[in-house]
Amino acid sequence: MHSNVLPAGYSEALFRRKEKKKKKKKKKKKSDLSDAIDESVRAQASPSGRTEVSSAMATELQETIFMAKQERHKNLFLNYRSLNVFPMELLKDEGLQYLERLYMKMNSLTTLPDNLAQKLPNLIELYLHSNNIMIIPEAIGNLARLQSLDLSSNALQLLCPEIGRLRSLRHLRLSNNQLKYLPPEIGDLHELETLDVSMNQLMSLPHRLHRCLSLQNLTADHNLLCHVPRQLCWLHRLNQLSMAANRLTFLPLDLGRSRELQFVFVDNNMDLKGLPSYLYNKVIGCSGCGVSSQVLESDLREVPGNALSQALVGLSAEVKVVGSETENVVPLEELAMRTLHRIYHHRPTDLNLLPPIALPKSLLDLLQFPLGHCHRCSQAMFTIIYPKLFPLRDTALAGVHRRTTVSFVAYCCSSHCLRTFDLQG
Numbered sequence: 001m002h003s004n005v006l007p008a009g010y011s012e013a014l015f016r017r018k019e020k021k022k023k024k025k026k027k028k029k030k031s032d033l034s035d036a037i038d039e040s041v042r043a044q045a046s047p048s049g050r051t052e053v054s055s056a057m058a059t060e061l062q063e064t065i066f067m068a069k070q071e072r073h074k075n076l077f078l079n080y081r082s083l084n085v086f087p088m089e090l091l092k093d094e095g096l097q098y099l100e101r102l103y104m105k106m107n108s109l110t111t112l113p114d115n116l117a118q119k120l121p122n123l124i125e126l127y128l129h130s131n132n133i134m135i136i137p138e139a140i141g142n143l144a145r146l147q148s149l150d151l152s153s154n155a156l157q158l159l160c161p162e163i164g165r166l167r168s169l170r171h172l173r174l175s176n177n178q179l180k181y182l183p184p185e186i187g188d189l190h191e192l193e194t195l196d197v198s199m200n201q202l203m204s205l206p207h208r209l210h211r212c213l214s215l216q217n218l219t220a221d222h223n224l225l226c227h228v229p230r231q232l233c234w235l236h237r238l239n240q241l242s243m244a245a246n247r248l249t250f251l252p253l254d255l256g257r258s259r260e261l262q263f264v265f266v267d268n269n270m271d272l273k274g275l276p277s278y279l280y281n282k283v284i285g286c287s288g289c290g291v292s293s294q295v296l297e298s299d300l301r302e303v304p305g306n307a308l309s310q311a312l313v314g315l316s317a318e319v320k321v322v323g324s325e326t327e328n329v330v331p332l333e334e335l336a337m338r339t340l341h342r343i344y345h346h347r348p349t350d351l352n353l354l355p356p357i358a359l360p361k362s363l364l365d366l367l368q369f370p371l372g373h374c375h376r377c378s379q380a381m382f383t384i385i386y387p388k389l390f391p392l393r394d395t396a397l398a399g400v401h402r403r404t405t406v407s408f409v410a411y412c413c414s415s416h417c418l419r420t421f422d423l424q425g
């Protein structure tokens with residue numbers, strides 16, 4: 001190869017530029033007619049000599065990549081380059097074995113090459129913000145060292161399940177795409193700390209998301225989410241949960257029970273009128289979390305305490321039986337579940353590893369993820385719940401929200417706990 005004879009990388013690049021021009025001339029002779037047509041089309045599209053500009057850009061790109069390859073750069077910046085295909089120079093020969101960070105935001109890429117992981121095997125961060133990527137190849141899963149992937153503001157409609165093979169991934173940004181659902185395999189990303197799926201068309205989040213035990217920051221604003229999976233309350237590292245501008249009508253009973261969860265943003269969910277009282281001293285969005293409901297306000301003033309359950313808002317769809325204060329006997333199913341839970345609760349092992357008990361899967365799941373825990377005594381609750389409402393105006397957050405129509409909802413395990421529970425206590 002001629003590159004061996006040349007003293008420095010830069011002169012090789014210049015050499016290539018000349019070569020390319022020669023080739024262009026040759027090509028022009030070959031098919032004068034088609035080129036003439038081409039030229040006229042280009043001239044129509046851009047009368048100010050855009051051809052020259054783009055060819056200069058292409059040469060500069062080649063030089064940049066060549067330098068990165070020669071000098072074993074770890075970072076390569078290819079932002080704002082008007083690229084509509086992945087640069088071949090990155091994939092030639094052995095690729096760029098030393099490259100760790102590739103920045104390609106604000107281009108016009110529509111997909112990624114299949115051999116990305118072979119040619120850029122040490123990639124740690126890949127930034128593809130603001131392109132036009134519609135599909136990412138299954139081979140993306142081969143980027144074994146990838147820790148950060150930014151595909152925000154693209155045209156993704158589907159995310160392949162192979163994304164779950166990126167076991168080193170810590171930050172995944174998918175905001176402003178057209179995703180309708182996320183593959184459950186996202187739950188295999190055990191190192192994932194940040195997940196941003198805001199501004200998509202998601203109607204639900206995968207239940208397996210609760211396996212992302214490193215997750216600290218989950219952002220899902222501006223989607224079509226109707227509920228938050230109850231299992232997310234088990235994400236003990238989750239510090240910030242943002243679900244503003246969705247269609248939430250209720251929140252899981254245990255949301256905010258984790259001490260780690262400090263910031264919950266659920267404003268602009270028009271039908272959300274109740275918040276779990278675990279959130280009463282946490283930040284829950286700064287513009288309130290629903291539209292005012294005069295009906296609810298007047299109901300609250302008029303109904304006596306034991307009829308609250310009927311006036312309740314934001315009750316989880318999973319709550320099948322709502323206990324009333326006059327009910328003294330807890331249903332047998334609830335008692336059985338509480339007993340089983342007590343038996344298994346202090347064992348650190350997974351429920352699946354315990355000796356088999358004759359329970360249907362739905363009840364086993366319930367055993368693992370109870371509906372909630374009593375706000376008074378912390379006992380797990382499964383089928384029966386006593387709800388208690390506190391108007392937001394009685395809490396420390398009233399000033400922050402400047403809204404008083406939203407209620408805090410406390411859930412208790414028995415009429416005794418219900419009577420003795422107080423927000424401040």
Ligand SMILES: [Zn+2]
Pocket residue numbers: 374375376377378379412413414417
């Ligand atoms: Zn209780």
